[in-house]
Amino acid sequence: MFDNIILNTDSYKASHYLQLPPGTEEQSSYIEARGSDRGWDKAVFFGLQAFLKEYLTKPVTLAMIDEAEQFWATHGEPFNREGWLYILNAHEGYLPVEIRAVAEGTILPNGNVMVEVVNTDPECAWVTSYLETALLRAVWYPTAVATNSYFAKRAIWQALLKSSEDPAGQIAFKLHDFGARGVSSQESAALGGMAHLVNFSGTDTVAGALAARRYYNEPMAGFSIPASEHSTITSWGGPDGEEEAFRNMLARFAKPGSLVACVSDSYDIYHAAEELWGSRLKKDVLESGATLVVRPDSGDPLTVPVEVISILAGKFGYHLNALGYKVLNPAVRVIQGDGITAESLPVILENLMAAGFSADNIAFGMGGGLLQQVNRDSLKFAMKCSALKVDGYWRDVFKDPVTDPGKRSKKGRLALVLEQGEYKTIRREDRHAEQEDLLKTVFRDGRILKLYNLNEIRARAGAEFEKVDEIKAVA
Template structure:
């Protein structure tokens, strides 16, 4: 979207006037990002590297300044033309800021600083504030990665209880169906890539491109041939079994997986008569695993009944943990799936004696769209400013909402070397830099400098990020 390429216009209107609003003598500012609570008690940090590559790596130009000057003049707000031209001339158009953050994939309890932004040029102290609008959009990939990660922990618990191969099964147990349910192609790419921090299954093609472009992932996720209602119902109700037979003929090869939506008319009839009787031997002889997809009704009830009917038709083995694993067939539930229903469905089937191996999930709107900045109460706030050579605390503490109280001072996120606990601490105002602060006993810096004056200092592959997220546990 080339008409949106100007970084100076990737902000809120009121930001354009803020350079005039700081106290006289201000020459440095310090900001931080945190989750102030929300639905989950910890978040998975992801998405900063892509934001920086996409928006800050390209230098601004005098032409960008011209465009922004003219737009804001017509729009009715002041614009710091001289300040931006200074950055073009003195910094080659790159932002004179430092960004420190936890490594992506790190799971951090809420109420901790996840990243900090500080100015590096006294003549451009106002730049971190100007970039807030763009940088705070980190809330979206972090929140998607967090939802996906928590769903993964729920699925992991049931697999560890009921499966002989929980770690082998887990990466493909939650499939991203969300591309059509989001507000834009870019949202699908960003959110879809955030899900791929935790799982390997996706139908969101733009997420693959995003992971390739920004996270060195040649192929970040995988899918299988699958039917939709139109490809089944186009055969007519009387031809339903022929539609299924065609799916087997086209895709059911030894070792293959093929998913077939089977509730266009009557899911239970489709299983007992078509899959379990007419096509039963063809399924067995194909050597493939056929994944039946119900797509309506109460998921807890429907999934269990589908498993029971498939069990009657194809039988099962009993694994080493005493749970039933179906022969030749599986079920994928993609309707009405959210982190809560995943647990309810798995509780239902495992109580009935079926291993979690038998079931996978597809998640769409609840994964990529049914969330907002308040899901995890994300905020980017100024916590310190240097005025007349002295660092002062900057904070808000509204009497009407203590939950919006912000942190004070220049901040560091520390982690205990032995126990892994996180602690956000202020740097003494007398310290010239963060490095001058004495570390509490047993703690180390949990952040790294990711960006310094236009240079990306940490450029990690998705595999590294996945490794961090996967080692964390509830």
């Protein structure tokens, strides 16, 4: 139903082939993150390759053209059947466009070109803009989620640098993706879940791990552990059965070296932490050789997990690390998965450290706050035409609305360069010979020319976390 690229657009796009100036041969458009309503000054570029593999490597067929014509005929828009038949016959159905993009995983300051698109056949200048709806959506959503996850990682990393003796050994599993049930579709879960895995290795979003395998050649990008839900605890007979439900979790999953997570707020999180886990089941926890991860799931997320950690410290003990922070007995940890957002997460960490505890003691799960509470304005994404070639000559195309300077668009054919270590978007003709254009051709005429795997994307996006001294200075 939704695999016809001709119908993967906005309605008004169907008429735009009639609106270009006579003699138009090429249309060059670009994608950028213009800014942020979330305070993000940069973006983690990700997700283009998934779109290319899923949609643009598949040719348009006569059946697709016929389907589209029937739709547009009753929808109120003209249909460029002649143009699509030309693509079918002259290009075997593959779209005659070239896409250049910065390397996936690049952390790019806002206001810079990420992607540039241009048609490769002068008969098809209209195709560039026709792709805007699908292509922009394919880029903004996974990039926004990857960026959301990245800024959460920065907050956790800074807390670890302040309070942990082993930040590098902790960070990969400090934020777990709980978002699959909170997104709008399975495809959203796949793309968003995969985007989170650029920064972390913990997930319960199966679709994200599968997408990373399919689109980025990573056999297993994310990992999980046995964990309870409220139904598996409350089904044991109400409050009186909670202890047996907990005991069953230990018996089934608590083995030497393993982790097991147990939701513990079905009735009284404080009673569960102090009396059940901390007294009646303490011996079982310690003798299992596993790490029990206690999960609060209600109440004020800014304070409850800190209170639970304090209770567990009193029951299971702790040691002071070299930085002067308390670290729980390795038999117990806490994960907070309720109410976690980019805004609440750093506050919880601040409260935890203010109470004298290391960030070692806690991990986080984020659901809607990770995958669903982003939109195109989270990074003010836009795709705009910046140049037209008309009768053999290139001309600038831009907008500059007097009512909103923030929507001023770029002019000309663009390049992305580094100047004194800073990314800068310039006109191609202004690029010096020694300056490398960081936009590389990834797609042309139905073929992907540059493939990235998730490991190299992770390395690129995570490079700054190797610079411990610089991050510590920020912290």
